[in-house]
Amino acid sequence: MSAQPQPNSINSDIERKPARRPAGAYDPAKALAAVEAVLAVVAFAVLCAVVLSIAPQLAEPDDDAYQTSIVAMTEGHFLSLSAAQVTALTEQLFSRPGLGGANGGVPTPSQWVELSNGRYISEKDPGYPFLAAPFQALGIIRWAQLFYGALACLGLFVGARRWLGRWGGLAAVGLYCSSGAALLFAWRDYMPTFTDASLIAAGSGTLLWAVLATEASSRRRTWAGLAGFVALEIATFVRYTDIVILGCAVVAVIVTWRLRAASLPLRTLCWWLTSVAIFGAGVAVFDDLVYGGPLTTGYRPGEIQFGLGAIVPNLQLMPAHLMQAMPMLVLGLAALAWIIVRRLVLRRADGQAGAAARRDLWVGLALAASWLAVWGLYSAYSWTNDPSEDTLQAARFYVPAIGAIALLGAWLVTRIPGRAWLAGVMLAAVVTAMFVLGVWSFHTMMVADGLSERACVAQNLCDAPVWQGSPLPNSPVHVHSSLSLGTIPQRWKFGNETHLARSCSESSSVDDLKHLSLFQLRFLEILS
Missing domain, CATH: 1.10.238 (Recoverin; domain 1)
Incomplete structure (x- = not known):
């Protein structure tokens, strides 16, 4: 094997030390990087425009x-x-x-x-209110999600450009912002889904840069990686199940150090792991003080249920929801397969191609691990295995993986051969197409969930009125004519509100409403 140092990117034109230029001379590489950054800002601006163009609603x-x-x-x-x-x-x-x-x-x-x-x-889970309250106090709650989305774009840009070279940053940002799931949950001011996904994307991209930037000083890498881990930790405080992604990041950096794959100093690794340890201890103390135990949350025992029996139904139902919410997952899967096959083909290769294939394999596996960890966890979640669930309700648990998917998809779309300008044009076309799909997905999910009305009132498919009464001693009751009598209207017990079904053929008297309540028709609570 060659003893010469190998470049850290597939794109040798990014790694090659440029010839000295006179001060003030035109630098094509810098100009190209500036164009890429501007286009990434445009992609984020499109996300903002789509989100802000529709009045907010409390969907669930x-x-x-x-x-x-x-x-x-x-x-x-x-x-x-x-x-x-x-x-x-x-x-x-x-x-x-x-x-x-x-x-x-x-x-x-x-x-x-x-x-x-x-x-x-x-x-x-307690984290999101701490992140959103300053925006609420300033009267700009609509910008809370977009602020954290901007952090995601920044992290993805620097991480992808360091890994993939030219156009990598634009590809990752464009794919992230164009996802229908990103658009939908960025539009929902009071839901943490987009915020925790954005913090994960920001942390993943920043950590990717810190690991791969072997030419940077140890101090810069330490601080950048520390920022990445802090972002992942805050995301975990927002949604506790994101701990599986944080765990994947910990394993990835330990393996990187152990294999000496990126000249990662032990001191840097120790700083990163210390941050994670402090976070874990802090959350345990917080939960003990607030909820009464270090492993206790606000949910009552048995409310959140995972089990192997939910996996098969979820495998049957969730692919359609996920394809609608984040079609870029096709690019991510294709990229992962190509990375693995490419490494097998070049397993005996020396030089730049072999080094790039090895590096891409390790990065791809790390990203795939964080993606599949959260998806694998929720594949065993019993709440999402109901065939009558719509995409808005079911897909939100899988959204934290969109940063990793965007990075993998960016690897694929930056494989376009040819001149830089041609690759840029082709990439712009791909991102534009993904935005078209994303906006379509966004509006489709809104219509499917009946968001033209308040979400606690189902779409009235038989044009009968919706009654509201209080026949139960301690619970207001909403009756939905679009649902069949005696069936469970899909997790429609909202806190202290009970949602009952009345078929179109049943009488609509208040006596019937009271009759239903006497049977104490109760429905499962929404879980998240």
Whole structure:
């Protein structure tokens, strides 16, 4: 094998040391990089334009739960609220004075629960309200998601360009921003889905740069990698199940150091792992103080259920949802397959081609691990194996992987041979096509979920009115004529609200509504 040092990128024109130019002389490489950066900004601007062009709505009860937590923080009430505070806040936000809730007669927002000390808290993971509250306080909550999306684009750009060379940054940013899932969840102001996905993308891209930038100083690599891990840790605080992605990052950097694949200093590795250890200890202490145990959350035992029995139904149902929400996954899968095959073909090759194939394989496997870790986890999630779930409800658990998918897809679309300008034109065409698909997916998911109305009122398919009454002692009841009597209308118990079904053929009297309540038709709670 050649003893000469190998370049760290497939694109030798990026790695090759340029000839000295007179001061102020035109540099084509810098000009090309500037064009790429501008186009990446344009891709992000398109995402912002699509998201801001549609008025926001609270699409699910989860939005209500997060909104209540965020508004409470802006009023100085952090974490838990007293009965009086939660009553006042519920009436303020949802205009429901005098409603009796499911928690001891106290009206509570959707998916809020009573703690053992008599105070009330959202059952949701606690991180997102801390990130969104400053924007709510400034009256710019619509920009909260977009701010974290900008961080994602920055991290993806630097990481992909370091890995893939020219056009890599634009490809990763374009694929990320054009995803229908990204557009949909960036539009939902009070849902953390896009924010935690963006923090993961930002952290993954930054960490990728830190590992591959062997020519950078040890201090720069340490600080960049530390920033990447902090982003992954914050994402995990937003959604606890993102710990599988954080774990993959830890394993990846340890393996990189152990194999001496990127000249990673031990001191740098120790700083990164110390950050993760401090985060883990901090979350354990937080959960113990707030929820009563280091491994306890706001969810009641048994609410969140994973099991092997859910895998087969999810494998049957989820591919269609995922293809609609993030069609770029086809590019990601194709890239992963090509990377593996390419390494097998070049396994005996020396020189630049062999080194590039080896490096691409290790990076591809690390990205695939983080992608498949979160998807593999949720393939065993029982909540998503219902055939009547729509894409908006089912796909959100899989969105944290879109950063890794975008990076893998960027590898594929930057394999276009030819001159730089031709590759750029072809890449722009691919990203444009993905934006068309993404915008179509965005609007399709909105229509399918009936978001022209308040989401807690189903689309009224038989044109009958929707009744609201309070036959249960402590729970307002919504009756949906579009659902069959006696069936479970898919997780439609929203906190202290019970959602019942009335078939089109049934009578519409209030007595029927009371009759249904006597049977105590109860439905599963929304889980997240």
